[in-house]
Amino acid sequence: MSDAPLQTVTNAARLLKAFLTREESLGVSELARRLGLGKSAVHRLLTTLAAEGLVEQDPHTGGYRLGLVVFELGEAVRVHMDLHAAAGSVLAHLREETGESTQVGMLDGHDVVYVDRLESSHALRLFTETGRRVPVHCTSSGKVLMAFAPEPVRERYLATATLARHTEHTLTDPDELRRALATVRARGWADAVDEREIGVASLAAPIRDARGVVVAAIGIGAPVSRFRAIPRKRLARTVVEAGEAVSRRLGWSEEAPLLEKES
Amino acid sequence: MSDAPLQTVTNAARLLKAFLTREESLGVSELARRLGLGKSAVHRLLTTLAAEGLVEQDPHTGGYRLGLVVFELGEAVRVHMDLHAAAGSVLAHLREETGESTQVGMLDGHDVVYVDRLESSHALRLFTETGRRVPVHCTSSGKVLMAFAPEPVRERYLATATLARHTEHTLTDPDELRRALATVRARGWADAVDEREIGVASLAAPIRDARGVVVAAIGIGAPVSRFRAIPRKRLARTVVEAGEAVSRRLGWSEEAPLLEKES
DNA sequence: GCCCGCGTTCCGGTGTGCGGAACGCTGCTG
DNA sequence: CAGCAGCGTTCCGCACACCGGAACGCGGGC
Incomplete structure (x- = not known):
């Protein structure tokens, strides 16, 4: 957290x-500039990382890029997301039912990381990609994840995060956002219309693991035009059900909250 | 290259x-044992990496696991594989045509890393996953990649690699493998039957980038039983054509070899 | 209760990684 | 063609960041 020794590793x-x-690909000098380090230090880092396969040097340009080992590690992370297995067919079903792009996101710090997605078949579609990082406060997935996060996490977020204004509809006041999150928690889903980008709307619901902890959010994204055409209530119900379907596959059963843990 | 200073980073x-x-997830002590380092060193590494989000601590068990940032980085690698975009539909087409599992692999050191794949729809199917690492000498993809690798790379591989015997059909003699690779280079595709695992067969062909360099291999894998049922020549032709299709999408044109571009 | 294992913390000596400067190279530009 | 301004790479010596070992508090199981 605050203390991060091992500056070389950092x-x-x-x-x-x-x-x-x-x-x-990036060059030594460019990287040195961006990181505020000496060229020699960066070069040493790069050769070391290259020896381990985490980066590789482009033999033509001399620049460096991420190595296949990083890809490999990333795939290893994906495997541990039982989420991936659990969400797959539900995502497909949700896309079929709504016709829109669907995603699964997880909370990481002040951001949401999309770990899975399927795209709409419409020509005008919301473009997302796995591994993409988006802010919490102006996305439906983010609001769901933060709404259901443990209170200390949520309060720390509200206290420390900079709620950047992306559009005129972005919630930038912590208190306002806190109230919005309470609503989300109460009704079980979140939406975001024109909050991150004008013309884009999304709606998301929580995914719970076997202990009932909200570990991810599933949602859909669409152009506002099409979004408006669907009754909000009905859409929310569909998405919430999708979230429940994934949760069930992860071992969560609504009736029997089993196990200690708050609630 | 061989020397990797910055042992902390290593x-x-x-x-x-x-x-x-x-x-x-893995614990501090366990990791210390596997890496041959002191517990304190490992702990320091982990907290540092955790501060950067590369690993995270399981709040319940106290153990550590890879963090979402690693996943993110992995996805960033995938983006740079124009391969991924280029191969997608060709993989689908190839699977449809052959009915078998299809993969795209890249060379990394003495291994092949699968960067993309589609599975057969047969109940008895070859199971692969992206990010998986397999040996060069007993896979068709590996043979293709090594056959078309620059000679110094190939010779160094033949000189230094340990050609582990997996089955009685595995090629374990460097000279024998060198001859096999020459054949592959001459005819433009490779196969491997019972070489890595009894009952498994595969066939692969090269993928070239815009400069004509072989950067990946595309191939199919199947149970030997079904593999035997298809005329080898015909199958090879199909796979080679798939490889050429991907290569064309990467900018490679057989007639007009290398061309300087951009500035 | 005991003990063994866990993750975590502290400390002091040493060997390691830092910045700055200099190298050879390539591709511009006048 | 000489000059220059980038690049990636190398070298060096001093400062201090890291390693190992030992000790802590805790939790689970003979």
């Missing part, structure tokens, strides 16, 4: 994350 | 790779 981690910008 | 990398065993 630098290595930051170096890797620099590649999240999805640029094809 | 340790961090090895630590991450320890999670490739796909165990749910």
